[in-house]
Amino acid sequence: DAGITQSPRHKVTETGTPVTLRCHQTENHRYMYWYRQDPGHGLRLIHYSYGVKDTDKGEVSDGYSVSRSKTEDFLLTLESATSSQTSVYFCASATGAEETQYFGPGTRLLVL
Amino acid sequence: AQSVTQLDSQVPVFEEAPVELRCNYSSSVSVYLFWYVQYPNQGLQLLLKYLSGSTLVESINGFEAEFNKSQTSFHLRKPSVHISDTAEYFCAVSSPISGGYQKVTFGTGTKLQVIP
Numbered sequence: 001d002a003g004i005t006q007s008p009r010h011k012v013t014e015t016g017t018p019v020t021l022r023c024h025q026t027e028n029h030r031y032m033y034w035y036r037q038d039p040g041h042g043l044r045l046i047h048y049s050y051g052v053k054d055t056d057k058g059e060v061s062d063g064y065s066v067s068r069s070k071t072e073d074f075l076l077t078l079e080s081a082t083s084s085q086t087s088v089y090f091c092a093s094a095t096g097a098e099e100t101q102y103f104g105p106g107t108r109l110l111v112l
Numbered sequence: 113a114q115s116v117t118q119l120d121s122q123v124p125v126f127e128e129a130p131v132e133l134r135c136n137y138s139s140s141v142s143v144y145l146f147w148y149v150q151y152p153n154q155g156l157q158l159l160l161k162y163l164s165g166s167t168l169v170e171s172i173n174g175f176e177a178e179f180n181k182s183q184t185s186f187h188l189r190k191p192s193v194h195i196s197d198t199a200e201y202f203c204a205v206s207s208p209i210s211g212g213y214q215k216v217t218f219g220t221g222t223k224l225q226v227i228p
Contacts, residue, residue: 035218040121042202042220043156090155100146101216103155 003027006091006104014112019078021107023091031094032074033101034058034066036087043090049074081111114139116205118219125193126227133188133222135177135203144214145186146204147177150221156202162186173197198226 003026013019023032031050035043035058045058047066055066063085065077074093078085088108092101117136125131137143144163148156160171167179177188186203203219 033216040220042118043218045216092156096214100158100161101148101156103148103157105155106153 004091004093004102004104006089006107008107009105010108012110012112013081015082016080019081019109019111021076021078021089021091021109023074023076023093023104025072025074025091025093025102027093027095027102028071029093029095029102030071031096031099031101032068033092033094034064034074034076035090035092036060036085037090037106038087046076046089078109081109083111085109086111114143114205114207114215114217116203116217116219118203118222120222121220122223122225124225124227127195128192130191131189131193131197131224133201133203133224135186135188135219137184137186137203137205139184139205139207141207144206145177145179146206146216147171147175147186147188148202148204148218150200150202152199159188159201193224193226195226195228197224199224 007022033048034046044060049055049068067075091104094101115138146161147159149159150156160169162179170176175190200221200223202221206214206216
């Protein structure tokens with residue numbers, strides 16, 4: 001399995017505070033993705049990256065920003081957390097856009 | 113725009129019985145197709161994928177899926193399920209977008225519950 005980790009694994013925060021989630025991969029994969037998983041919605045793409053400093057929006061990007069300053073790290077920031085952003089967040093990486101995505105273990109975020 | 117439909121949100125099945133998890137997609141271009149499995153409290157793992165060639169693809173643990181272009185389907189089947197197959201299964205479709213990149217869309221998932 002690809003070495004992909006997420007931190008923190010669990011977080012509780014209050015509405016209006018900024019939150020940053022980190023994804024770290026050791027496979028030198030070019031592509032990285034952030035998804036959120038909610039009951040009845042499956043996985044929805046928030047943002048993705050196709051290289052260092054190259055990122056683009058997914059289908060549910062409002063309220064989120066990302067940064068990728070190194071190949072191995074992809075950060076997701078909730079600029080001002082809202083209760084609707086309570087979810088499980090998954091990071092994934094891949095060698096190519098059409099290739100298998102390798103997923104991290106997820107981060108459970110609760111916004112009170 | 114592409115989309116993926118998994119009509120069954122939950123599928124209960126008795127152990128050693130066959131199962132089929134349905135997946136239909138829509139896309140105006142050629143696609144790659146994937147099935148991922150998610151065990152409780154874990155991330156998703158690739159089960160099998162179709163990129164080209166034979167329309168029937170198999171996984172190492174006995175699952176298979178057949179790409180049917182005319183019906184735009186990629187149903188997942190297993191002739192005899194085991195308790196350990198209890199998990200949530202996600203179908204995904206990947207197709208090219210501008211700039212040479214691929215867009216991946218996941219279905220809403222099907223929870224397979226194997227009953228002893």
